[in-house]
Amino acid sequence: MRGESGGGELISFSPIVRADKMSALLMPLPTARKHRRRVVFSRMWAGPSAKNPRVALLLAIESSCDETAVAIVRGEAGERTEVLASEINSQIALHREHGGVVPELASRNHSLHLRGLVEMALRDAGVRIDEIDAFAATTGPGLASSLLIGSTAAKGMACAAQRPFLGINHLEGHLLSPFLAETSVPPHVALIVSGGHTLLLDVEGPGRYRKLGGTRDDAAGEAFDKVGKMLGLPYPGGPEIEKTAGGGNPNAYDFPRSMLHDPHLDFSFSGLKTAVLYTLQKANGKVSIADLSASFQQAVIEILVGKTLRAARESGRQIIALSGGVSLNQALRSAFQDACAKSGHELVTASPDFCTDNAAMIAFAALLRHLAGECSPLGEDIHPNLPLV
Numbered sequence: 001m002r003g004e005s006g007g008g009e010l011i012s013f014s015p016i017v018r019a020d021k022m023s024a025l026l027m028p029l030p031t032a033r034k035h036r037r038r039v040v041f042s043r044m045w046a047g048p049s050a051k052n053p054r055v056a057l058l059l060a061i062e063s064s065c066d067e068t069a070v071a072i073v074r075g076e077a078g079e080r081t082e083v084l085a086s087e088i089n090s091q092i093a094l095h096r097e098h099g100g101v102v103p104e105l106a107s108r109n110h111s112l113h114l115r116g117l118v119e120m121a122l123r124d125a126g127v128r129i130d131e132i133d134a135f136a137a138t139t140g141p142g143l144a145s146s147l148l149i150g151s152t153a154a155k156g157m158a159c160a161a162q163r164p165f166l167g168i169n170h171l172e173g174h175l176l177s178p179f180l181a182e183t184s185v186p187p188h189v190a191l192i193v194s195g196g197h198t199l200l201l202d203v204e205g206p207g208r209y210r211k212l213g214g215t216r217d218d219a220a221g222e223a224f225d226k227v228g229k230m231l232g233l234p235y236p237g238g239p240e241i242e243k244t245a246g247g248g249n250p251n252a253y254d255f256p257r258s259m260l261h262d263p264h265l266d267f268s269f270s271g272l273k274t275a276v277l278y279t280l281q282k283a284n285g286k287v288s289i290a291d292l293s294a295s296f297q298q299a300v301i302e303i304l305v306g307k308t309l310r311a312a313r314e315s316g317r318q319i320i321a322l323s324g325g326v327s328l329n330q331a332l333r334s335a336f337q338d339a340c341a342k343s344g345h346e347l348v349t350a351s352p353d354f355c356t357d358n359a360a361m362i363a364f365a366a367l368l369r370h371l372a373g374e375c376s377p378l379g380e381d382i383h384p385n386l387p388l389v
């Protein structure tokens with residue numbers, strides 16, 4: 001859905017609506033009369049909190065891929081958000097033997113673990129379910145059968161508790177995660193680097209995003225995972241390559257830095273991946289896996305840092321924010337720190353707990369929208385290919 005930011009450039013991503021406009025988007029109920037639906041729904045929600053509309057307690061579910069996660073946050077406009085609970089059941093061990101995520105296994109496991117995680121989150125947060133002001137879930141992008149589990153559960157809880165529901169874009173969760181411990185989201189340039197996405201954005205504030213560039217083929221994390229597989233490392237390849245690269249020479253192989261000097265801000269990682277494959281094939285097994293890992297990682301780092309710094313220069317933003325699973329990589333973080341120290345930019349990174357998929361980042365994105373008076377219709381569907389902009 002196009003946003004209201006003017007100029008047609010900043011785009012709001014999903015059918016989240018202002019709460020006062022919500023009745024217009026309700027799915028028609030066969031037995032309810034029109035005016036009755038509107039009355040019933042407006043009574044369901046008395047604002048972020050009936051006592052204090054600026055404070056809210058929010059429960060969110062993330063189940064877009066292979067992590068089942070539930071978080072509870074408490075937040076207040078202009079104040080630091082408190083993460084009261086952040087529970088994750090990782091399925092990495094389950095999918096590892098298949099060398100990647102098996103959608104059928106992922107959704108089954110979400111449904112097996114979700115209820116226990118919700119109970120654990122409520123216990124850890126020390127709150128009752130009837131104290132939760134709003135429920136949220138990732139509604140895209142991701143695996144359809146996995147998204148359905150989390151969003152249906154969150155909608156069910158919202159319905160039963162008569163509280164609003166918010167469908168959140170997974171990428172908005174990553175995007176805002178570096179600011180979870182801050183009191184506001186300032187204008188900045190954001191790089192999201194995960195297993196499914198590599199995106200450069202200009203961010204004016206929450207909900208006001210403009211795409212600057214993205215990958216034209218593989219995502220950075222996907223390249224790490226595919227190269228890890230080629231090198232015989234376990235899934236997921238990213239953390240394994242980082243470990244192996246620690247003992248290698250990053251200059252041993254001169255791999256391509258595709259598109260680094262092109263005038264646009266897009267990325268390409270498939271040529272780099274193929275270059276690693278050819279090197280492996282040519283050497284007929286006689287290569288140092290450590291040197292290959294280190295050289296591959298160095299190429300990815302130079303591309304990501306080079307393009308992001310250019311994006312910040314061109315858009316005149318002082319702050320650079322880094323998020324997503326690949327941003328856990330220490331060599332990448334150090335390279336960004338060094339580059340920002342030289343260029344005078346301020347670097348904000350997501351806490352290591354909130355880089356890979358988690359529900360706290362979804363809860364935080366939902367909280368900002370909830371405090372701004374937005375919610376989603378209960379008929380909101382999942383969107384496996386939901387774009388952020």
Ligand code: KG4
Nearest residue numbers: 194195196221236238239325326329356357
């Ligand atoms: O954000 P995330 O958990 O899931 C998606 O939304 O895709 O990111 C997972 C990705 C995987 O590709 C994984 O290999 C990569 O993040 N990753 C890393 C590291 N830790 C996780 N890549 C490089 N270095 C790491 N230390």
Ligand code: ZN
Nearest residue numbers: 174194356357
């Ligand atoms: Zn993710």
